[in-house]
Amino acid sequence: MASVKKFQVTFDCADPERVARFWCEVLGYVVPPPPEGFADWDAFxxxxxxxxQGSAFACVDPAGEGPRLFFQRVPEGKVVKNRVHLDxxxxxxxxxDExxxxxxxxxxxxxxxxxxVFQEQVADGFNESCITxxxxxxxEFCLD
Known part of the structure; x- marks a missing residue:
């Protein structure tokens, strides 16, 4: 039987710190401490x-349960729908209604x-409501 592996979710983006701090607010994540020898991330x-400089940033679940999120700067912008997204x-x-x-x-x-808000899908008797x-x-990400 294979062991469960830790993983991180990586986002390609234009402004890694800005996107990371957005996801910190969404998920209740935090910015990890800076590398040893640096007072803060700005110094690093x-x-x-x-x-x-500014090419990467990360955030983590303060409880250590969820995956680390890593954000890396890429030169190209988003063009098509994500193939993977967070729920x-x-x-x-x-x-x-609740x-x-x-x-x-x-x-x-x-x-x-x-x-x-991109799209609201209201319960249809088969699927429950969710918001893309x-x-x-x-x-893209979903609230479900």
Missing amino acids: NSSLPAEL VRAGTGLVG RLATLRAEAERLVALGAT MLDIEGN
Whole structure:
């Protein structure tokens, strides 16, 4: 039997720190401590060659349960739909109107952080409600 592996989720983006800090707010994640010998991430970033400054950032689950999220700068912008996306589990265990109200309230909070509501899917008797959103750089994710 294979052992469970730790993993991280990597995002390609234009502004790694900005996107990482957005996801910290969405998920309750935190920025990890800077590398040993640096007072903060700004000091670490300043120590890098100019072309690498601001090229990466990360955030982690403070409880150590969820995967690390890593954000790396890439030159190209987002062009097509994501092949992989995060589902933010805001309505777990809820159904019907209670679920939809909870998802809408969370969507409102995330819009205030810079996200965009892309599509709201209301329960249809087979699937429960969910809301597809876009993060601050246009990457799709779902509130479910």
